[in-house]
Amino acid sequence: QAQLVQSGPEVKKPGASVKVSCKASGYTFDNYDFMWVRQAPGQGLEWMGWISPNTADTKSAQDFQGRVTMTTDTATNTAYMELRNLRSGDTAVYYCVRGWRLKWFDPWGQGTLVTVSS
Amino acid sequence: QSALTQPASVSGSPGQSITVSCTGSSTDFGGSDSVSWYQQHPGKAPKLIFSHVGGRPSGLSDRFSGYKSGNTASLTISGLQPEDEADYYCCSYTTTNTVVFGGGTKLTVL
Numbered sequence: 001q002a003q004l005v006q007s008g009p010e011v012k013k014p015g016a017s018v019k020v021s022c023k024a025s026g027y028t029f030d031n032y033d034f035m036w037v038r039q040a041p042g043q044g045l046e047w048m049g050w051i052s053p054n055t056a057d058t059k060s061a062q063d064f065q066g067r068v069t070m071t072t073d074t075a076t077n078t079a080y081m082e083l084r085n086l087r088s089g090d091t092a093v094y095y096c097v098r099g100w101r102l103k104w105f106d107p108w109g110q111g112t113l114v115t116v117s118s
Numbered sequence: 119q120s121a122l123t124q125p126a127s128v129s130g131s132p133g134q135s136i137t138v139s140c141t142g143s144s145t146d147f148g149g150s151d152s153v154s155w156y157q158q159h160p161g162k163a164p165k166l167i168f169s170h171v172g173g174r175p176s177g178l179s180d181r182f183s184g185y186k187s188g189n190t191a192s193l194t195i196s197g198l199q200p201e202d203e204a205d206y207y208c209c210s211y212t213t214t215n216t217v218v219f220g221g222g223t224k225l226t227v228l
Contacts, residue, residue, distance in 0.1 A: 035217065037164075044121065044222040045156075045164065045207050059215055095163060102211035104154045106166035 004109035022096030122220035140208035
């Protein structure tokens with residue numbers, strides 16, 4: 001059974017960077033893509049980007065271009081998302097989720113709360 | 119990129135059926151199979167409940183069904199149950215291989 005386990009909560013100061021990890025198990029890692037999604041408190045889901053572990057192709061949302069880097073490590077079946085130059089508006093729960101050709105996304109990681117505060 | 123448009127809230131009584139709509143522009147829908155739907159209970163991660171590719175995930179109730187025509191997709195939940203009370207999000211891949219979510223719909227089971 002596929003499962004994604006994310007790293008723990010983070011507290012960062014404005015201007016800092018955060019790197020969230022997402023360890024996959026229960027399926028062939030490079031047969032599926034990863035998508036990163038965030039959810040600010042009380043708000044909806046916001047797509048950040050996707051990465052293919054097989055080809056290393058990535059695509060990020062325009063709002064995050066230049067600030068986000070997505071990578072995967074096929075040796076450890078882990079995906080990473082780094083967000084730089086954090087501001088208070090980046091306070092949110094960040095989710096990784098497995099995707100198949102962008103047509104469906106399942107399962108989701110448990111979420112990682114990133115708090116940006118001075 | 120703007121979110122897909124969903125109603126902010128819908129409600130229904132146990133046993134009834136409800137439908138949630140999801141509207142976008144032509145570029146928001148990359149194909150006939152581009153839309154998927156997610157359920158999110160408070161404090162929990164979202165969960166896939168329907169995809170136009172392969173329908174619903176194995177083990178999930180057939181009370182959830184989806185439909186798409188033109189620039190509008192819809193999710194129907196039949197035989198409403200109290201545990202269906204949650205937020206529902208549509209999602210689509212676009213013509214430029216980005217992804218867009220709907221703004222979310224809060225379902226209240228009366």
